[in-house]
Amino acid sequence: MSTLQQMDHSSLQHLHEKTKKELDAIKKENLSLNMARGKPSAEQLQLSLELLDSVTSKNIGDNFFVLNYGMVDGLPEAKALFKDLLEVDTEEILIGGNASLNIMHDLISKALIKGVIDSETPWGKEDAIKFICPVPGYDRHFTICEQYDIEMISVEMLNDGPDMDKVEELVRNDASIKGMWSVPKYSNPEGITYSDEVVERLAKMETKAKDFKIFWDNAYAIHDLTDHPPKLKNILEACKKHGNPNRVFMFASTSKMTFPGSGVAVVAASRENISFIKEQLSVQTIGPDKVNQLRHVRFFENYSNLLEHMKKHAEIMKPKFDAVIEILHSKLDSYGIATWAEPDGGYFISLDTMDGCASEVIHLAKEAGVTLTGAGAAFPYGKDPRDRNIRIAPSFPSLEEVEKAIDVLCTCIILVSTKKLL
């Protein structure tokens, strides 16, 4: 078989008509499949159900203080459990509520009003501030910037992380660049893990803004799909080594380990940063939900159990990822009209169509009953400059539904690509 680009007009026309009929047939099935968000499936939630039983009226014991106010930085036992997740000391971590996104948002809103630890001026008092956004990236990061009028500068993701030549040049010359987003392991959506060199360069680079901060959203720190996962270098240690200990805020959460709505979020940073954050937090709240922290502590007991638990998630996730990859290969390989990542972990598969096709593919898939993440979502301001990126989130539907949905997606890609080339 020849790629679409090599096909003659009539073969293309024939394929287009055939595919159109296939899609019309699919529409009659009245599908309703959702691959839009990185949501764990019911089967995954079930893995942690016993967490709900770990603190009850019968077994709470003398731990009444967990029910009361206080401990704004979280339960010491929870710090001890989660410190290994981000490879920090218990003095370098805070345990919060159910959403790491919330902590990131709060840090930015406080930076705008008051500044961060090394600010001379609150960010919001500057004429303009900017964040570096590796693209494609996580839409909710970008939405926070958009909401608060933080200008986003896109930097392309390469195979081992963001284009560091570009990043270094930007931050060296522009004092209004105050921050940078990063999902350093299994990046959302491409599943790329930053190389040691990238981590080193981020930690070491010269920044014109003295109060430049990296928001290191390690959302998929232990969400591996293979037995030999890539190892992410510890950026806090690298920052310390290069004399920039306060450069990075690291985040993680149990959203995709236990329950997305009722998990525990953590932030790690230098001791100085942590005490600065703690002081700010104590203005905002009298303390986090320590009972839920205790639930997690009792459910996991130790970090190695947590790692074992993640293997059970992988057992559920891996067949879905494999199915997506396999179907993409079998349906699209020959046509040369799409490329995609084949990540070792995380929650997404990022696919690029030919330029100018993604919106229409997503639109057609939606009409056929398959909801994908909106076109452009992985880019600042929702605008994919080449209109080619599609984020596939296979976790929530069943394996059977994933197979069906990807089949539909492939049909839509072929249809839009043939139309484009005709």
Add this chain to the structure above:
Amino acid sequence: MSTLQQMDHSSLQHLHEKTKKELDAIKKENLSLNMARGKPSAEQLQLSLELLDSVTSKNIGDNFFVLNYGMVDGLPEAKALFKDLLEVDTEEILIGGNASLNIMHDLISKALIKGVIDSETPWGKEDAIKFICPVPGYDRHFTICEQYDIEMISVEMLNDGPDMDKVEELVRNDASIKGMWSVPKYSNPEGITYSDEVVERLAKMETKAKDFKIFWDNAYAIHDLTDHPPKLKNILEACKKHGNPNRVFMFASTSKMTFPGSGVAVVAASRENISFIKEQLSVQTIGPDKVNQLRHVRFFENYSNLLEHMKKHAEIMKPKFDAVIEILHSKLDSYGIATWAEPDGGYFISLDTMDGCASEVIHLAKEAGVTLTGAGAAFPYGKDPRDRNIRIAPSFPSLEEVEKAIDVLCTCIILVSTKKLL
């Protein structure tokens, strides 16, 4: 017996020496009693222990969606349960995390960065902004203002709420006054409930700032100690009637109904305000802890059970309040050196010493092992202009401890007062 003011010098001297010896004896007891914060006691926490059992792996049923992401405005069932607490519709309420203080803080920080629904300019872009602070008041409200450089204007609390002549005059003439704090029922610390007239005037008053907001912290909405509690007029309804539907944000939480650390917080406001808040919230989080909301829904089932539950709290709290009042009467009545409130609910008893005595009384009590809320805490910037207010929080210690602590407090008051008059 004569009041201290009427006593001759040698009687005063004698009383002073005698009291000094009493305090010295107390110090030898090595007491450690804490009346600093409005924390429920272990006995109160015990009332809700079964809430921990209301969502388990056995009884969660098909409610898996509560474990997952979503529902940024909270569980519909939780809205249905808590709407009566603030007397609003389900469309006028949002159910959040474990801390209403957090919601208040967030609303203010977003107002600073983005403005509220009717702002032309974000508050933070104005030259200066101010809040009216009825005094004495809640220290954590004032801390938020202080943290964000919001100038605080103290207005005296009268017997039926803040001095409305003063409030009306201030907001009519000063466009930089953007907000006002209120704890309208059983005010912290005086236990005053705003009269209908005060509520009406707040709802109706002309404000120079078009985006003026009342932060209506109804923390003690149903925390009554008597069978015939005062009824607080619904300020949202009053605001609507007077054409100012977006003027008020109402807050409540289950912190002092179930668990302070693991409760549920609610905010109520006009539908317009609620959808504005919801939109902002969706930038910040993917949703609150719905499992904990479900726990509360199942534990209480309905609003009338919640009211019954509060009676059990009252049974524990009332003897402590009675003991405080009784000891204050018996120890201090004759001397004419202190006045205090005798509230029908809430968490505090506010006591005024003679001018210039409170700091020293609190300092002496601390030395004798009794921790009270810091001097001046109930005033903006921590400064009680007359240095006379002491906030007594009798909830946390046992009844016996409360009795002992108040006894010590009275001793300290007599000692400082005699010294002052000598």
